[in-house]
Amino acid sequence: MILPASAPAQEVPELIPVRMLNEFAYCPRLVYLEWIQGEFADNLDTLEGRFAHRRVDRAATDEVPLPPGAEGGEAPAEVAESEPAPSDVPETIHTRSLMLSAPNEGLIARIDVVDINAGTAIPVDYKRGKVPDVPGNAWEPEQVQLCAQGLVLRENGYQCEGGILYYVESRRRVSVPFTEELIARTRQLAAELRLMGQAQVPPRPLDDSPKCPRCSLVGICLPDETRLLQIEGAEPDELSDGDSLASSTAQEEAATGAATRTPPGTKVRRLFAARDDAQPLYVQEQGAMVGKSGQALTIKKSGKMVAQVRLLDVSQVCLFGNVMISPQALRDLAGAGVPICHFSYGGWFSALTSGLIHKNVELRQAQFAIAADPMRSLEFGRQFVLGKIKNCRTLLRRNLQGDATAVLRDLADLARRAAAARDAGSLLGLEGMAAKAYFAGFARLLKGDQVFEVEGRNRRPPRDPVNALLSFVYALLVKELTIVLHSVGFDPMLGFYHRPRYGRPSLALDLAE
Numbered sequence: 001m002i003l004p005a006s007a008p009a010q011e012v013p014e015l016i017p018v019r020m021l022n023e024f025a026y027c028p029r030l031v032y033l034e035w036i037q038g039e040f041a042d043n044l045d046t047l048e049g050r051f052a053h054r055r056v057d058r059a060a061t062d063e064v065p066l067p068p069g070a071e072g073g074e075a076p077a078e079v080a081e082s083e084p085a086p087s088d089v090p091e092t093i094h095t096r097s098l099m100l101s102a103p104n105e106g107l108i109a110r111i112d113v114v115d116i117n118a119g120t121a122i123p124v125d126y127k128r129g130k131v132p133d134v135p136g137n138a139w140e141p142e143q144v145q146l147c148a149q150g151l152v153l154r155e156n157g158y159q160c161e162g163g164i165l166y167y168v169e170s171r172r173r174v175s176v177p178f179t180e181e182l183i184a185r186t187r188q189l190a191a192e193l194r195l196m197g198q199a200q201v202p203p204r205p206l207d208d209s210p211k212c213p214r215c216s217l218v219g220i221c222l223p224d225e226t227r228l229l230q231i232e233g234a235e236p237d238e239l240s241d242g243d244s245l246a247s248s249t250a251q252e253e254a255a256t257g258a259a260t261r262t263p264p265g266t267k268v269r270r271l272f273a274a275r276d277d278a279q280p281l282y283v284q285e286q287g288a289m290v291g292k293s294g295q296a297l298t299i300k301k302s303g304k305m306v307a308q309v310r311l312l313d314v315s316q317v318c319l320f321g322n323v324m325i326s327p328q329a330l331r332d333l334a335g336a337g338v339p340i341c342h343f344s345y346g347g348w349f350s351a352l353t354s355g356l357i358h359k360n361v362e363l364r365q366a367q368f369a370i371a372a373d374p375m376r377s378l379e380f381g382r383q384f385v386l387g388k389i390k391n392c393r394t395l396l397r398r399n400l401q402g403d404a405t406a407v408l409r410d411l412a413d414l415a416r417r418a419a420a421a422r423d424a425g426s427l428l429g430l431e432g433m434a435a436k437a438y439f440a441g442f443a444r445l446l447k448g449d450q451v452f453e454v455e456g457r458n459r460r461p462p463r464d465p466v467n468a469l470l471s472f473v474y475a476l477l478v479k480e481l482t483i484v485l486h487s488v489g490f491d492p493m494l495g496f497y498h499r500p501r502y503g504r505p506s507l508a509l510d511l512a513e
């Protein structure tokens, strides 16, 4: 999301983590999303990388031999009075998971292993996978990261002329000399990264790059979709005035805009976002206690185990009525980014406990700026309503029993008018008309032997079983959207189409449309 031009330049932290230089060399947009906007997602590669580092991370060492000449360190080589006897030759010391900063270089590094011998330091960086079959047996981003570690060690007084990449799968070490060329490239990337952070404009996605399908943030970055929207003249997915109700499937899709219009020759690759298998955990047993044992949540009542579920499998915890949760479970869930929703006994959503607020300040700034601008809010509102009408129409077209010609024609007409609505009031009216047309035929969507009497859509309270069920699933949907919006950094209360009203999750209602 790009902020208005008036947004002040952003302060970039003084010290850039050297891992970010690796990612910047891979793709500048990746760093923007991850470091500046605080987005993160795991995929197989990131999990394997973390696994490969587990040994060095576990064995973090605080004691580091000081370089020669440093206060309390060894005597510098040039002032040594005589050559040391063989027994005095210092042994190489392996220091693991060493954190050092270099304010002059503007870098900070956690180095997997540093081999230190008489003031000379060699950083060793663990990499998952095999030695790559490329010149020098190392990719540029990995060389840059290692070189940045070398610069940090140099600024801390060590002599450092090269480093080692250790490839876990090949079990091989690859030496990387810190040439003038590599050092210049590393410093150039650090300067560019700093400028990018200050500019507050996310770099464009890579163009049809083979890097994207393997990138863990592909589901957040959406490279092809973002590029398509940035291509001048690319049309959004909407109805044009000339569309008419067509009978064939292809014509239907064209009429409703279901087929995405792309400039000729432009294709959207099928990219797979990381799949989240976690599920909500609902605890409705009155008097139950949610606790934690190892990496699992336990649910006990009167001291007896009722259920146990792995933390890994839980996307949110919903507690109804008189259900308690232990501080340990609370802390671990908050740390893992799993929200805890509190409901009354009857299911009234009353509170949400979560970890620290999402780091993406830019997202909230952009949300507030759009919500304060009636015309931009209207643009979003049109898209929400248009999407809703098109979805309703598709459902009816596919499932309505009997003749659907009239209602499909009416909905196509309302969709066209919604896409061109001039103000929020007329958009509301069009949405209401579309809902009425949709629910008028709703009973004919229901299949099976049971006959349901449905008097259109009615609520507060619903007057028939179908409407009661609809109200229930809408409530679940709005609850889900409220939690999702909150966890990705939006304010769920500030909508664009649904205007703010006390206690109403307006943005969640927008998305529910």
Ligand code: SF4
Pocket: 027, 028, 029, 030, 033, 204, 205, 206, 209, 211, 212, 213, 215, 216, 217, 218, 221, 222, 223
């Ligand atoms: S998906 Fe592609 S463009 Fe987007 S951050 Fe990842 S590598 Fe960069």
